[in-house]
Amino acid sequence: MSQTATLPIAGLNDDAPPALRVRGYWANVGHRLRHDPVTLCFAAVVLLIVLMAIFAPLLAPFDPYKESVVLRLKPFGYRGHTLGTDELGRDLLSRLIYGARSSLLMGLVPVCIATALGGTLGVIGGFAGRRVNAIIMRTMDVFYAFPSVLLAVAISGAMGGGMANGMAALALVFIPAMCRVAETATAQVRSLDFIEAARATGAGRLAIVRYHVLGNVLGPVFIYASSLVSVSILLASGLSFLGLGVKPPTPDWGLMLSTLRQSIYIVPLSCALPGAAIFVTSICFNLVSDGIRSAMDVRL
Amino acid sequence: MTALVEVSDLSVRFVTREATVHAVNGVSFSVRPGEVLCILGESGSGKSVTLRAMMRLLPPRRTRIDGTIRIDGQDVLALDKRRLRELRGGLVSMIFQEPMTALDPVYTIGTQITETVMRHKGNGRSAARARALELLELVKIPEAERRLANYPHELSGGLRQRAMIAMALSCGPRLLLADEPTTALDATVQIQVLILLRRLQRELGMGTIFVTHDLGVASEIADRIAVMYAGRIVEEGPVADVLRAPMHPYTQGLLASTVHGQSRDGEIEAIPGSPPDMRRLPSGCAFAPRCIHAQPACRTTMPEPRWPSPDRMARCVRIDDAALVAAE
Numbered sequence: 001m002s003q004t005a006t007l008p009i010a011g012l013n014d015d016a017p018p019a020l021r022v023r024g025y026w027a028n029v030g031h032r033l034r035h036d037p038v039t040l041c042f043a044a045v046v047l048l049i050v051l052m053a054i055f056a057p058l059l060a061p062f063d064p065y066k067e068s069v070v071l072r073l074k075p076f077g078y079r080g081h082t083l084g085t086d087e088l089g090r091d092l093l094s095r096l097i098y099g100a101r102s103s104l105l106m107g108l109v110p111v112c113i114a115t116a117l118g119g120t121l122g123v124i125g126g127f128a129g130r131r132v133n134a135i136i137m138r139t140m141d142v143f144y145a146f147p148s149v150l151l152a153v154a155i156s157g158a159m160g161g162g163m164a165n166g167m168a169a170l171a172l173v174f175i176p177a178m179c180r181v182a183e184t185a186t187a188q189v190r191s192l193d194f195i196e197a198a199r200a201t202g203a204g205r206l207a208i209v210r211y212h213v214l215g216n217v218l219g220p221v222f223i224y225a226s227s228l229v230s231v232s233i234l235l236a237s238g239l240s241f242l243g244l245g246v247k248p249p250t251p252d253w254g255l256m257l258s259t260l261r262q263s264i265y266i267v268p269l270s271c272a273l274p275g276a277a278i279f280v281t282s283i284c285f286n287l288v289s290d291g292i293r294s295a296m297d298v299r300l
Numbered sequence: 301m302t303a304l305v306e307v308s309d310l311s312v313r314f315v316t317r318e319a320t321v322h323a324v325n326g327v328s329f330s331v332r333p334g335e336v337l338c339i340l341g342e343s344g345s346g347k348s349v350t351l352r353a354m355m356r357l358l359p360p361r362r363t364r365i366d367g368t369i370r371i372d373g374q375d376v377l378a379l380d381k382r383r384l385r386e387l388r389g390g391l392v393s394m395i396f397q398e399p400m401t402a403l404d405p406v407y408t409i410g411t412q413i414t415e416t417v418m419r420h421k422g423n424g425r426s427a428a429r430a431r432a433l434e435l436l437e438l439v440k441i442p443e444a445e446r447r448l449a450n451y452p453h454e455l456s457g458g459l460r461q462r463a464m465i466a467m468a469l470s471c472g473p474r475l476l477l478a479d480e481p482t483t484a485l486d487a488t489v490q491i492q493v494l495i496l497l498r499r500l501q502r503e504l505g506m507g508t509i510f511v512t513h514d515l516g517v518a519s520e521i522a523d524r525i526a527v528m529y530a531g532r533i534v535e536e537g538p539v540a541d542v543l544r545a546p547m548h549p550y551t552q553g554l555l556a557s558t559v560h561g562q563s564r565d566g567e568i569e570a571i572p573g574s575p576p577d578m579r580r581l582p583s584g585c586a587f588a589p590r591c592i593h594a595q596p597a598c599r600t601t602m603p604e605p606r607w608p609s610p611d612r613m614a615r616c617v618r619i620d621d622a623a624l625v626a627a628e
Contacts, residue, residue: 193402200396201393202419215407
């Protein structure tokens with residue numbers, strides 16, 4: 001019966017391949033990112049835009065608010081105005097540089113708020129299950145019924161314009177989506193064996209949520225959040241374009257697009273500049289988010 | 301010697317709106333310290349549910365548990381939340397079938413063991429880390445120091461199962477519950493893990509309840525075997541006796557339907573029919589519809605446990621005949 005129990009234990013280690021890759025998780029992610037030239041390039045562009053926004057006062061050749069009746073709608077390179085001037089005679093390059101500030105803020109702040117609030121609600125709903133989940137998710141479904149642009153316009157229209165209200169409106173638009181991502185991820189994790197294994201080792205509810213659920217849910221939530229940044233930048237520009245976001249005379253790409261639109265037959269190239277800035281920023285955020293997603297996927 | 305585990309008349313029902321599943325129906329057994337009890341049965345026979353009920357891991361809302369479970373003198377079903385957390389992982393710990401999914405994929409092996417040790421012993425992180433290393437060495441993981449920094453997906457199935465065993469042993473349990481811990485492993489790795497478990501169980505003197513559907517595994521590791529069918533223990537006894545002279549027709553069928561020792565050309569003997577629907581159990585012996593020896597009495601009432609000798613039990617009306625057959 002027990003003759004096998006007396007076998008030499010030496011053969012025990014045969015199934016062990018040599019321990020080769022012993023890098024921490026984040027070191028691994030970093031390693032993969034470093035070998036991904038596309039993501040690195042676009043990350044560099046994002047970094048440049050961020051630096052541009054931070055050091056705008058140092059970089060801008062002119063005061064972005066200074067108007068001039070004689071210098072209205074001048075072409076590229078006119079008297080030191082590299083990119084010409086807008087319809088009120090303000091230096092376009094300076095306004096584009098300063099415009100990065102509001103665009104980045106409008107891109108990042110709503111996403112951060114939505115991640116914190118929506119993520120928390122989603123984890124609670126996903127882990128508590130049943131009634132709590134139903135209350136949270138059905139409430140979110142109400143918001144889902146509206147197209148996101150329409151909802152953002154309606155909310156910021158109701159609350160009035162201005163940057164803070166615009167951010168709040170965008171955050172409200174993103175919370176349901178964020179909540180659903182967090183809820184789905186949590187519900188998936190909740191039914192996995194290691195949660196039961198954790199309970200079998202005496203972990204309480206709080207410890208399980210804090211340690212096992214968050215550890216597994218933060219990845220997808222973070223990836224989704226990073227992909228929302230570009231959407232948020234676009235929506236914010238849209239709000240400003242409609243006069244619901246940033247108020248003039250604050251330099252903002254969406255607002256600039258809206259005001260320069262009237263001069264499209266006089267300085268067509270200048271009109272395209274804010275649009276190009278929005279496009280480049282949002283696509284860079286998108287591609288960087290894609291790169292991070294593939295670098296963070298443990299199973300690849 | 302007093303028993304480490306005393307389960308009596310345990311029944312577990314899962315109640316949903318549509319139906320009630322009678323997963324475990326009056327199971328009684330006991331395990332002495334340092335003894336290995338193997339619960340043998342096919343899938344759906346209630347063996348895993350029994351194990352989970354002992355740690356109260358079943359969802360409380362949908363589960364009705366009756367009977368008593370005493371582990372080391374404590375009434376498990378009456379414990380409050382805090383006591384229950386102390387019991388789980390401290391006095392009793394559990395090894396799961398799938399080491400891939402039972403380890404958290406986003407933390408390293410070292411972190412997970414460290415966390416468990418800290419939770420129970422209240423040690424500092426560095427002391428817990430040292431204990432984790434010690435445990436990996438105990439379960440014979442090569443290059444233990446470096447393996448601590450590995451993620452579960454970086455380990456082979458056998459190593460993952462060893463890591464899980466290390467985690468289960470981290471707080472010195474007196475009772476180890478093993479839920480088919482070798483089923484997901486390759487045959488060669490399976491025997492290594494079994495040898496390891498057997499050795500650790502002896503060295504640490506743990507009582508062990510080992511659930512499996514594999515007769516070979518049971519014969520390697522068990523001191524005693526309890527055969528489960530449709531949520532009841534139909535036969536119980538010392539491993540050698542049960543395997544050599546099975547009394548219950550179901551056990552006899554199980555033994556006959558192994559691939560070993562049968563001629564290559566002959567039909568493999570299988571038990572006819574299939575296990576009963578656990579939502580609508582027959583009133584009599586659950587095995588009667590598949591039993592070649594079934595008598596009219598079998599279909600009306602469940603036979604009471606009979607004890608042909610002090611350490612053997614079987615639930616079959618034919619038991620006296622069977623004992624006679626075995627004696628011949």
